[in-house]
Amino acid sequence: MTDQHGQEPTRRDFIYIAAGGAAAVGGALTLWPFIDQMNPAADTLALASIRVDTSPVETGQQITVMWRGGPVFIRRRTQTEIEESLAVDISALPDGLARNENLSDDAPATDENRRFTEDLLIMKGNCTHLGCVPLGEAGDYDGWYCPCHGSHYDTAGRIRRGPAPENLPVPPLRVADEANPAIVVIG
Amino acid sequence: MSGPSTYEPQTGIERWLDSRLPIARLMWDSFVDFPTPRNLNYWWTFGGILAIFLMIQIITGVVLAMHYTADVNMAFDSVQRIRRDVPFGWLIQSMHANGASFFFLAVYIHIFRGMYYGSYKAPREVLWILGVVIYLLMMATGFLGYVLPWGQMSYWGAMVITNLFGALPVVGEGIREWLWGGFSVGNATLTRFYALHFLLPFVIAGVVILHIWALHVPGNNNPTGLTVKTKKDTLPFHPYYTVKDGFAIVVFLMIYAAFVFYMPDALGHADNYIEANPLVTPSHIVPEWYYLPFYAILRAITFDIGPISAQLGGVLAMFGAIAILFVLPWLDTSPVRSMRYRPVARWFFLIFMIVCLCLGWCGANNPDDHVLGTPLKFVNFAQILTLYYFAYFLVILPVLGFTERPKERPASIEAAVLGNKPATAQPAE
């Protein structure tokens, strides 16, 4: 090997560097499938939407449906609850954003931006803190209360107090067909 | 301390093997003739106890795996079937579930032992770090295993812990779905947790081998913290410590057996006998007892710290509480190993142990409840305790090394044990 010392790069140097480079890039590329396999599979992604008939939900009632493996709350709010929500000062909210997937990301958390129809509120039912399911008609703001670590949500599902950082998110929603507006497609 | 080997093959077969794979020599030098400080007390027997429990978990686990089904529709019933229908399934399942608790009990005693006698200090830093790695892997394994029976606590425990990663800025959401393999804890989550729960104990076994290797280079620390100087400071591992360890293992196993046979569910939670239901959260989610102190630290951070939200702050504090153990060898600035000779540090250590227990107590209680009817809420109590927990590592130990005046130490381990009497009745060495 001494004959190489201090000489111009040889063919062996070239092969050495090329093989090393190929091994590094190849290794990284091979690793990726083993990481990516853990992401949601195609069939999981395909189960993305459900249809729900909201007509049986009476005023003051809530039903919980399962969407993407978790709960979605569908609540027909009372007039008092709607008024309470409308009276809230948006600038004083811990999370001032609507968190509504049907609107732009910076839409403010007004009651209009959160609800589906005036009385119908549809949102995901996992606390934005660590995912527990909050209890309805509970807490200091007459909305939802998460017993896990004490988060209080108001009658529009907005976080008011406690460790949860965000309002309960509103999933993609639309009316199934104009003839039957009570049937809602979630997802 | 690993001097020249004293192994002498006795038979032709042993000589034949010794020149091809000297495994008998390795075992002899590591567990028979290994020179061990003559003054080790019973706190040193927990290493052997831990090795036994790793074996118990692996053997009972492999047997459970023969009967367990990792599918959200069948997991709960399959564990109930193990407990009711499989011959001796009630015993093996109880051994595994309670084995995890006793494994953690032993590891906590083992860690506190190391902290009191300064076993993490030079030249044992790598040994200590490997121990912390084992502890982290145990935490992961225990968490994954607890999800498998697919009860309410399994499901909601998994939900809360995976959601912790959602607190990370930017990547949080993606990491959470990547961990779940879906949009919530579900079947994909259960199957991967099962695969990893099966795998990790064998990774632990590998790190345990490194841990023992790193132990056998400098040799054992001892209650005086003094370095072994002469052969008179030591005894051969066998029979002195095989017998002492063996006795302690038997006593510990008897306590374990009392739980396995008579109180199999005492350390568990009743809610885990309700099958997982993604639509209803149990009124009070608590992790297994061995995670409670860290759960209390997680919940103690209820305020934003600058740009760090309370949620992220809690997660960082919780992981930080474990991560800080990695750098303990460099935080403790005192050259004296054993707290026997550190009159001030030993008091702070005693308080530290009480703080850890109280953190566990806070973790088991509702944060908004009051401590023993006093005006103090558990969450505020946990905040004070968390402050001490971190101050112990970041302020108390670094400063004490400079300010404390250590007590006089004996000249050698031999002198500490035998006084200045000449050792007449020397055990055969």
Ligand code: HEM
């Ligand atoms: C470090 C060692 C281990 C620890 C700390 C551990 C811990 C646990 C825990 C806490 C549970 C839940 C038990 C319950 O509450 O019902 C569990 C369940 C289970 N473990 Fe392990 N385990 C270990 C090793 C293993 C190994 C090596 C295997 C398989 C090769 C295994 C297979 C299982 C199975 C199939 C279950 C589900 C049945 C049940 O819930 O009892 N475990 N484990």
Ligand code: FES
């Ligand atoms: S999960 Fe709801 S407050 Fe923590």
